Amino acid sequence: MSHVAQGRRKGGFIASFLIAPLALYLTFVIWPYVQTFGYSFTNWTGQSPTFDFVGLENYSALLEDEVFRGALWHNLLLVVFVPVITILLALFFAFMVNAGGRGGAGGVQGVGGSRVYKIVYFFPQVLSLAILAVLFGAIYRSDEGGLLNGFLTKMGLISPEHPVEWLNEPNFVLWCLLFVVVWHGVGFYLVLFSAAMQSVPKDIYEAALLDGAGRAQTFFRVTLPLLWDSVQTSAVYLGIAAMDMFVLVSTMTSGQFGGGPDHHSEVMSTVLMRNFLYFGKSGYACAMGVVMLVLTMILSLITLRATRRERIEF
Amino acid sequence: MGSTGEDLGRRDLIKRSAALGLITVPTMSFLSACASGGDESTKGPDKAPVTKENPFGVAKGGKLDVMVFKGGFGDDYAKAWEAAFDKKWGTTSSHMGTQEITAKLQPRLNGGNPPDVVDDSGAQQIKLDVLAKAGQLADLTAVLDSPSLDDPTKKVRDTLVDGAYEQGLQGGKFVVLKYVYAVFGFWYSGKLFKEKGWTPPKTWDEFLAVCAKAKEAGIGGLAHQGKYPYYINVVIMDLIAKKGGLDAMKAIDNLEPNAFEGNPAALAAVEAVYEVVEKGLLMPGTNGLTHTESQTAWNQYKAAFIPSGSWLENEQLKQTPEDFDMKFLPMPLLADSKLPFEAIRAGVDEPFIVPEKAANKAGAMEFLRSMMSREWSTIFAQQANSLTVVKDGVDPSVKLRPGTQSAVEALKAAGSNTFSYRYPDWYSEMDNEIQNASNELMAQRIQPKEWIKRAQAAVDKAAKDPNAKNNKRS
Numbered sequence: 015m016s017h018v019a020q021g022r023r024k025g026g027f028i029a030s031f032l033i034a035p036l037a038l039y040l041t042f043v044i045w046p047y048v049q050t051f052g053y054s055f056t057n058w059t060g061q062s063p064t065f066d067f068v069g070l071e072n073y074s075a076l077l078e079d080e081v082f083r084g085a086l087w088h089n090l091l092l093v094v095f096v097p098v099i100t101i102l103l104a105l106f107f108a109f110m111v112n113a114g115g116r117g118g119a120g121g122v123q124g125v126g127g128s129r130v131y132k133i134v135y136f137f138p139q140v141l142s143l144a145i146l147a148v149l150f151g152a153i154y155r156s157d158e159g160g161l162l163n164g165f166l167t168k169m170g171l172i173s174p175e176h177p178v179e180w181l182n183e184p185n186f187v188l189w190c191l192l193f194v195v196v197w198h199g200v201g202f203y204l205v206l207f208s209a210a211m212q213s214v215p216k217d218i219y220e221a222a223l224l225d226g227a228g229r230a231q232t233f234f235r236v237t238l239p240l241l242w243d244s245v246q247t248s249a250v251y252l253g254i255a256a257m258d259m260f261v262l263v264s265t266m267t268s269g270q271f272g273g274g275p276d277h278h279s280e281v282m283s284t285v286l287m288r289n290f291l292y293f294g295k296s297g298y299a300c301a302m303g304v305v306m307l308v309l310t311m312i313l314s315l316i317t318l319r320a321t322r323r324e325r326i327e328f
Numbered sequence: 329m330g331s332t333g334e335d336l337g338r339r340d341l342i343k344r345s346a347a348l349g350l351i352t353v354p355t356m357s358f359l360s361a362c363a364s365g366g367d368e369s370t371k372g373p374d375k376a377p378v379t380k381e382n383p384f385g386v387a388k389g390g391k392l393d394v395m396v397f398k399g400g401f402g403d404d405y406a407k408a409w410e411a412a413f414d415k416k417w418g419t420t421s422s423h424m425g426t427q428e429i430t431a432k433l434q435p436r437l438n439g440g441n442p443p444d445v446v447d448d449s450g451a452q453q454i455k456l457d458v459l460a461k462a463g464q465l466a467d468l469t470a471v472l473d474s475p476s477l478d479d480p481t482k483k484v485r486d487t488l489v490d491g492a493y494e495q496g497l498q499g500g501k502f503v504v505l506k507y508v509y510a511v512f513g514f515w516y517s518g519k520l521f522k523e524k525g526w527t528p529p530k531t532w533d534e535f536l537a538v539c540a541k542a543k544e545a546g547i548g549g550l551a552h553q554g555k556y557p558y559y560i561n562v563v564i565m566d567l568i569a570k571k572g573g574l575d576a577m578k579a580i581d582n583l584e585p586n587a588f589e590g591n592p593a594a595l596a597a598v599e600a601v602y603e604v605v606e607k608g609l610l611m612p613g614t615n616g617l618t619h620t621e622s623q624t625a626w627n628q629y630k631a632a633f634i635p636s637g638s639w640l641e642n643e644q645l646k647q648t649p650e651d652f653d654m655k656f657l658p659m660p661l662l663a664d665s666k667l668p669f670e671a672i673r674a675g676v677d678e679p680f681i682v683p684e685k686a687a688n689k690a691g692a693m694e695f696l697r698s699m700m701s702r703e704w705s706t707i708f709a710q711q712a713n714s715l716t717v718v719k720d721g722v723d724p725s726v727k728l729r730p731g732t733q734s735a736v737e738a739l740k741a742a743g744s745n746t747f748s749y750r751y752p753d754w755y756s757e758m759d760n761e762i763q764n765a766s767n768e769l770m771a772q773r774i775q776p777k778e779w780i781k782r783a784q785a786a787v788d789k790a791a792k793d794p795n796a797k798n799n800k801r802s
Contacts, residue, residue, distance in 0.1 A: 061437050061454060062462035156554070156616025157625065163613070175608070179616035182554065182771055268555040268616075268767060269760075275771065276764045291430055293757055294458030 047307065053300040060296030072301035082302060085273070085280040086309075088188060089257055092195075092281070093313060097252035100196050101245060104203035107135060109233050111204070112211045113219060132208065135201040143198075147265040150194050154180035154266075181267055184278040191262055191279060195255065203248050210244040211237060239323075246321040250314050257310045258283055282306050375690060383474040383697070384690040388418045392691045395433060397449035398425035400642045401508070401678070401712035406447070408707050413695055429453050437464055442683035444692040447507075449678050455756045456679060460498035461795060466682040469502050471693050477701040484700045491748055492676045492717040498754070499798035505696055506676035507708070509715040510637040511656065511735045512562050513672055518653030518730070520629055528657050530669045532567075532600050535633075535660040539609040542632040548611025550604050551631035552770070553619035557763040560601070560770055563635050566659040566673050567597035569747050573666030581750040581801050583791040589784040596662055598769065598776040605772055615770050620647075627652065637675065641731035642713050654731035656738050667745060672738060674746035676717050751790075754799045761786035 029036075054072055058065035076082055111128035125131075141149070153161040156179035163177040172178060180190050214237070222232050238245075260283035268274030271287040282302060290299035378385040392413065396406040403425030410421035424443070426432050430452045436442045437454075442464070448454055459465050472485040472493070485493065489509055496504040521528065524545060529535040539549025553559040569577040572593025580587040588594045604610060611631040614622050624647045626634040634640075641654055648654065658672045680699070682692040698704055705721030708714070713729060715722065715736070728736065739746075752759040765782040768774040774782070790796065 059458060059462040061434065061459055062464055063438055063440060064463070154616075155613075155621070157611070157613025157621075159621075159625075160613075175612050177613045179554075179613060179771070182616040182767075184773070268557070269764070274555075274764070274767060276768050276773075288760075291434075292455060292458075292760075294455065294461060 050300045050303050050307075053297055054304050056297040056300075058297040058300070059294045060290055060299075061294060065297065068297070072298045075298065076301055076305065079285075081273075081277050081280060082282065082285050084277050085282045085285045088279065089259070089281050089309075091188065092192060092256035092259060093253050095192055096195055096199075096256040097249045099192075100199045100203060100252055101248055103196065103200045104207055104248075105233075105238070105241070105245070107131070107200065108204045108207035108211060109229075109237055112208055113232065113237065132205065135204045137201060138198045139202040139205075141198070143261040144265065146194060146198055147262055150190075151266055154190055156180065156182055181279075182275050184275060187267060187275065187279040191259070191266065194262055194266075195259070199252060199255070203252075206244060206248065207241060210241050214240050242321070242323055246318065249317050249321060253313055253317055254310060257306065257313070260284060260287070380475065380480065382694075384470070384693040386417055386419075386690045386694045390417070390419050390688055390691055392419045392421045392445070392688055392695065393443040393686075394421055394445045394695070395424045395426065395429070395443040396447040397429055397453070397678070398427055399450045400639055401708075401714065405708045405711035408711065409695075409699070409704055412704070412707075413698060416698075417691070417694070419691060427452065437462075437683065437685075440685055441687070442685055444682065444686040444688045445695050446681050446683065447678060448681055453679075456498060456504055456681075456753050457756055457795065459681070460501075460503060464684050465498065465501075465503035466684045466686065466689060466692075467501050467503060468496070468505060468682065468693070468696065471505070471696045471700075472502060474693075474697050477698060477703075484697055487700055487719050487721070489674075489676075489717050489719050490744065491674060491746060494801065495676050495748060495750065495753070496679075497750075497799075499795050500800075503681065505680045505699070505717075506678060507680055507699060507716055508639075508676065508678040508712075509674065509717050510639060510677050511672050511674050511739055512566065512635070512637045513659050513738070514563075514633045514635055514657040515626075515640055515731070516633050516655050516657060517629065518655045519651050520632070521655075522653075526632075528655070529660045532660050532662050536603065536607070536609065538632060539604065540607070543609055547629060548614065548625075548631035549609035549633065551611040551614045551617075551622045551626045551634045553617065553622050553634075553636075554615035554767070554770065555618045557766040557770070559619070559635050560766050561763055562637075562673070563659065564597055564601055564766060565749055567600055567662055568594050569673070569749075570659055570667040570671055571596055571662045571665045574747060577747055577749060578801055580787065581754070581799075583751075583755075583787050583796055585784075585788065585791075587784065587787045588780045594783075595776060595780055598779050600662055602769060602776050605770055610770070615767070619643075623647070633657070637677070638732060638735040639677075639714065641729055654729075654734070656731065656734045658738055658742070667747070670738070670741045670743070671745035671747065672742045673748055674739065674742070675748045750799070750801060754795070755790040755793060758786040758790035761789075 055067055055069060056065040057068050111124040111131050113124065138146075155161070155163065156177060158164055158167050158174045158177050160177070160180070162180065163172070166172045167174050167177070178186075181187050218236055219232065222236050227235065259281045263279055263281050263284050264272035264287070266272065267279045270292045271284045273280035273284045273288070283306070286299045286302040286306070289295040289302065375385045376382060376387045392410070394406060394410055396403050403423075406425065407423060410423055413419060414421050424432065427450055429448055429450060433442070433446060433448070433454060448456070448459070456465075472483065474484055476482040476484050476487050478487070492506060492509075493502065495506055496502050498504065516528065524541070526538050526541060529538050542549045552563075565580075568580070572591065576591060576593045579591065611622070611625065614631070617625070623634060623636070623640065623644050625631060627644055627647045627649065638656070641648070658669060661669050680696060682689060682696065686692050700718055702718065702721050702723070705716045705718040706723040706726060708716050709722040709726050713732060715732070762783050765774065765779050769776070769779045
């Protein structure tokens with residue numbers, strides 16, 4: 015049997031299992047995309063089945079839309095900072111709870127109480143984003159009833175007359191939101207990295223220990239290279255989450271579907287929703303959707319490419 | 329092992345498919361809503377002959393599909409109406425009370441099978457200008473011209489309070505019946521004012537003086553619903569209308585090139601509001617609070633005044649102390665104002681519409697006609713503690729709460745001196761941009777002159793709207 019035919023038969027065999035999910039995927043994922051693409055060339059209002067074809071008008075309008083461009087910039091900022099901060103923190107914590115402990119005859123182990131830490135770190139992941147929005151709404155609340163403001167007032171750092179309006183400060187709002195995402199994500203990636211670390215054979219660590227490697231050396235020379243696959247996947251996941259951000263921005267910030275104050279926390283999805291539903295410019299919003307899709311795909315590809323390394327087998 | 333060769337790595341496969349699947353998550357949820365149904369069924373129920381008692385030819389025993397916003401007014405009033413309607417016409421009404429108007433209504437509009445009567449209200453309403461542009465609103469002129477149920481010698485048109493007709497227009501056609509009558513202004517606690525010996529101010533200077541006294545007493549002067557600049561816009565816009573007169577207000581609605589820029593009344597109004605900020609008379613932190621948070625703080629005597637419409641009392645029922653004694657105050661006057669102190673913004677709200685493609689349009693029209701009867705209006709006032717657009721439509725035996733009562737008195741004092749803006753209904757984007765500018769103003773990030781510039785830019789942009797030539801008022 016030829017090599018090619020063998021491959022083909024194997025492919026057909028696999029495909030036979032995939033027909034049902036593939037059909038669902040085509041109907042509920044791909045088909046809406048095709049429709050969106052179609053609608054992006056129309057002046058559809060979103061409230062009626064009638065519309066006209068307007069060609070590339072929506073796309074050229076998009077180029078001049080300062081709000082959308084601002085949102086795009088915010089998304090790009092988040093795409094850089096969310097994965098980097100989350101992964102660094104998660105890696106650090108995961109390393110500490112798995113291989114950070116020293117001494118003892120047992121060789122490699124986590125710091126004291128690491129089991130408890132693992133559970134505690136995972137807590138935020140259990141909460142849904144909607145609950146998070148409410149929770150952090152109370153923390154960032156703009157009068158002294160807010161947790162942060164209350165704390166800062168008690169410490170005498172700010173006067174109760176002038177509390178910090180966290181989510182109403184153009185320079186803070188995006189970072190406040192970023193903090194929530196990172197806080198939410200670290201626990202999950204900690205567990206993910208922990209699992210990956212545990213599959214690393216203990217003898218590698220022990221060998222490193224015997225050779226006199228310190229914590230930092232163990233981490234950079236042993237742990238990180240062996241975890242690279244997981245880190246790469248996490249970067250893509252987090253990057254995609256940073257391209258979305260809809261739930262948090264729309265519920266926590268001011269404005270129709272969020273984005274306030276004065277567009278300083280705007281992300282593409284909030285601009286999209288406002289145009290889609292509130293302004294009745296659904297065709298235009300569909301063009302934004304297409305741009306979002308293309309950008310997300312490009313970013314994922316870049317991430318996968320840029321982080322490609324030779325795989326280390328063990 | 330590499331990723332070359334016919335053997336696609338298992339890990340690679342999983343990783344790639346996971347990535348692909350995830351890409352779709354953020355965008356899909358919005359865009360799948362795009363899918364619109366195509367077929368337009370024009371099945372209508374049988375029609376009965378048109379008579380004086382049955383001006384729309386409602387057939388006995390049909391179906392009526394009602395969707396109402398279940399917000400501050402609840403939806404018990406609508407259930408009571410539907411029961412009365414079914415009894416009279418032998419119809420079977422299907423009722424839906426929801427807060428998610430957009431989610432429930434939009435797919436049905438796109439699918440061509442909308443409900444017959446919709447109360448398109450609340451935070452998730454579909455904007456009326458958007459619906460009008462999409463050709464989804466049925467012309468309701470026939471309802472206005474039909475005989476009133478209480479007095480067949482009168483037309484329904486004559487039973488509407490002043491201003492309600494104009495506020496139902498989109499592109500010059502009457503397509504919206506806004507049912508709730510509301511007044512706008514400042515609100516304060518009668519109890520607090522009595523305790524402190526403050527008198528309700530009639531001029532802006534007096535207003536600032538009370539705010540200053542409040543500050544001395546350790547409470548905020550003015551609270552506003554910072555996260556929703558809609559409310560502070562009420563203050564700004566009402567000051568403009570009262571100082572510059574109705575012409576200043578119409579200039580804004582008619583998108584004139586000097587609506588804000590070069591309009592001394594507008595600048596004076598914005599500067600007056602800004603003075604509150606500059607002098608530190610805002611309740612601390614109010615700029616970042618939601619409407620419920622700031623209103624509740626106000627209910628806890630943390631601020632002297634708050635701007636809102638007359639639904640405030642209902643909205644805050646649970647948070648208001650028993651002896652709070654809520655009171656309404658018309659917007660205090662700036663120097664040399666053209667309108668008197670008593671003049672108030674009297675608006676109508678809770679928009680009822682009939683979709684153009686409604687299956688039982690005749691029944692829907694009859695339903696709206698019945699809403700304009702004294703009987704149904706009283707049902708609403710009882711169940712929802714609110715006035716309706718039906719002239720003298722509430723039975724005097726209905727007892728109102730103190731806030732609503734003081735609003736009714738203010739309305740009487742105002743007489744024909746009522747006014748209202750149209751632009752929020754006509755131009756959503758312009759409204760949104762002015763709200764953003766106000767948010768910046770209240771946070772002291774822009775100055776009054778910059779506000780004027782931004783507001784005028786929003787007006788000039790809206791003037792390019794194709795509907796602008798039809799949305800004219802005089």
